[in-house]
Amino acid sequence: MNKIKNYFSSFAQAIAKGDIWVKLSLIIMGAGYFGRKQIARGILMTLLEVGVLTSIFKVFMPYLSKLNTLGTVQREEVFDILTMKKTVNDYDNSLLILLYGIIAILVIIAFIALYIGNIKAVYRVQKMKEEGEHINTFMDDITSFKNERFHITLLTLPSIGVLLINIIPILFMVCIAFTNYDENHQPPTYLFTWVGIKNFVNLFTTSQTITFGYAFVRVLIWTLIWAVVATATTFLGGILLAQFINHEDTRFKGMWRTLFVITIGIPQFVTLLLISKMLGDNGIVNTFCSNIGITDFFKTIGLLNPGDAFIPFLSKPGWVHATIILVNIWIGIPYQMLVATGILMNIPSDQIESAKIDGANKFQIFWKITMPYVMFITGPSLIQSVIGNINNFNVIYLLTSNYKTANMAMANSHANEADLLITWLFRLTNEYSNFKMASVIGIVTFVICAGLSLLTFSRMIGGDKEGVYR
Numbered sequence: 001m002n003k004i005k006n007y008f009s010s011f012a013q014a015i016a017k018g019d020i021w022v023k024l025s026l027i028i029m030g031a032g033y034f035g036r037k038q039i040a041r042g043i044l045m046t047l048l049e050v051g052v053l054t055s056i057f058k059v060f061m062p063y064l065s066k067l068n069t070l071g072t073v074q075r076e077e078v079f080d081i082l083t084m085k086k087t088v089n090d091y092d093n094s095l096l097i098l099l100y101g102i103i104a105i106l107v108i109i110a111f112i113a114l115y116i117g118n119i120k121a122v123y124r125v126q127k128m129k130e131e132g133e134h135i136n137t138f139m140d141d142i143t144s145f146k147n148e149r150f151h152i153t154l155l156t157l158p159s160i161g162v163l164l165i166n167i168i169p170i171l172f173m174v175c176i177a178f179t180n181y182d183e184n185h186q187p188p189t190y191l192f193t194w195v196g197i198k199n200f201v202n203l204f205t206t207s208q209t210i211t212f213g214y215a216f217v218r219v220l221i222w223t224l225i226w227a228v229v230a231t232a233t234t235f236l237g238g239i240l241l242a243q244f245i246n247h248e249d250t251r252f253k254g255m256w257r258t259l260f261v262i263t264i265g266i267p268q269f270v271t272l273l274l275i276s277k278m279l280g281d282n283g284i285v286n287t288f289c290s291n292i293g294i295t296d297f298f299k300t301i302g303l304l305n306p307g308d309a310f311i312p313f314l315s316k317p318g319w320v321h322a323t324i325i326l327v328n329i330w331i332g333i334p335y336q337m338l339v340a341t342g343i344l345m346n347i348p349s350d351q352i353e354s355a356k357i358d359g360a361n362k363f364q365i366f367w368k369i370t371m372p373y374v375m376f377i378t379g380p381s382l383i384q385s386v387i388g389n390i391n392n393f394n395v396i397y398l399l400t401s402n403y404k405t406a407n408m409a410m411a412n413s414h415a416n417e418a419d420l421l422i423t424w425l426f427r428l429t430n431e432y433s434n435f436k437m438a439s440v441i442g443i444v445t446f447v448i449c450a451g452l453s454l455l456t457f458s459r460m461i462g463g464d465k466e467g468v469y470r
Contacts, residue, residue: 029046098172178194276314324418
């Protein structure tokens with residue numbers, strides 16, 4: 001709050017104590033520079049002011065004025081008897097109104113910040129002249145952007161890219177969550193409008209007509225279980241595999257590494273699509289299991305019903321969850337093995353030798369020295385892995401693209417038992433055009449990922465652990 005207060009108080013001070021050139025800069029942004037004979041900077045600021053104000057009133061204002069309703073005139077086609085052609089009325093496009101409205105607000109905020117900063121800058125130039133200090137020429141400014149302010153030069157284009165590619169789409173998605181943009185309100189034919197927090201309420205509502213609450217709880221639970229189990233199994237499996245390959249009694253180390261690394265070289269989507277076909281109800285794995293009696297054995301021990309003709313690896317709840325985790329272990333462990341190999345080679349040897357002298361066995365060394373060291377080093381990577389698995393679209397979607405749910409409450413919300421939040425979001429947008437609920441789920445997913453990142457990062461690698469492993 002103090003920073004905000006000082007920001008505006010310095011602006012007010014510049015206006016109050018500024019001379020005529022500072023006050024003229026309130027109208028013409030380049031006036032203060034013209035008065036100090038900084039002609040080039042004055043021209044640039046004036047042209048920038050004219051360009052921004054023109055774009056606001058000529059381009060953005062028609063959309064900004066309709067942002068509160070997102071449009072009221074729906075598209076209509078009228079047959080003109082005189083021309084024997086169909087004509088379209090001057091209709092509103094809710095999608096463009098929302099997009100250009102968001103951009104307009106960002107442009108106005110940026111212009112206000114630039115306007116305030118310009119008045120402060122002009123006032124600083126006035127003070128420099130009164131104190132007899134050197135005032136930079138345009139060439140001096142160019143030189144400074146090549147030297148002491150070169151970081152600003154480097155960051156300008158990436159910052160603009162982040163704004164255009166990340167910030168604006170995120171704001172657009174957040175705004176969609178507060179509208180009724182779905183399959184029944186598709187621009188440009190139809191309008192959509194603001195509905196407040198109705199969509200968020202629907203996400204947590206379970207009734208005869210709205211089952212999003214029922215589906216959301218189950219999809220969220222499976223998403224979190226999947227993220228934790230998938231990360232833990234590949235992480236521990238990778239460490240154990242690296243320990244096995246790097247053990248002094250293991251022969252042909254290079255061959256073992258090569259065999260596991262080959263799985264990384266094959267494109268993941270190829271592997272997943274192939275496995276989904278192999279584990280299908282009529283796939284080669286089911287045929288093999290039926291021929292050698294595994295299917296009948298599962299019926300005997302109660303894992304399958306007597307009438308089942310195949311093992312439902314990818315077609316029934318429980319089975320599909322276990323299959324997904326096992327397949328992910330196969331494709332995930334080799335990568336973690338490579339990471340763990342590099343880390344294990346850098347464990348301080350003096351700590352291991354000291355532990356051996358103190359009488360520690362191999363398991364104690366692994367549990368007390370190796371694992372804490374690996375956990376500390378891979379802390380950020382583990383966080384990234386959990387978040388990545390929450391949003392692991394490929395494994396889930398490619399393996400379960402043909403999965404059909406028998407749960408009508410799940411089907412009513414266009415979800416199924418194998419879905420993660422990210423795949424549910426994809427189905428809502430790509431298959432059912434329910435953009436409003438997909439946006440709500442996207443926001444919830446972001447909140448979960450951000451919360452987990454902050455919590456685990458602070459707990460796992462916080463403190464003064466750096467000195468222990470130096």
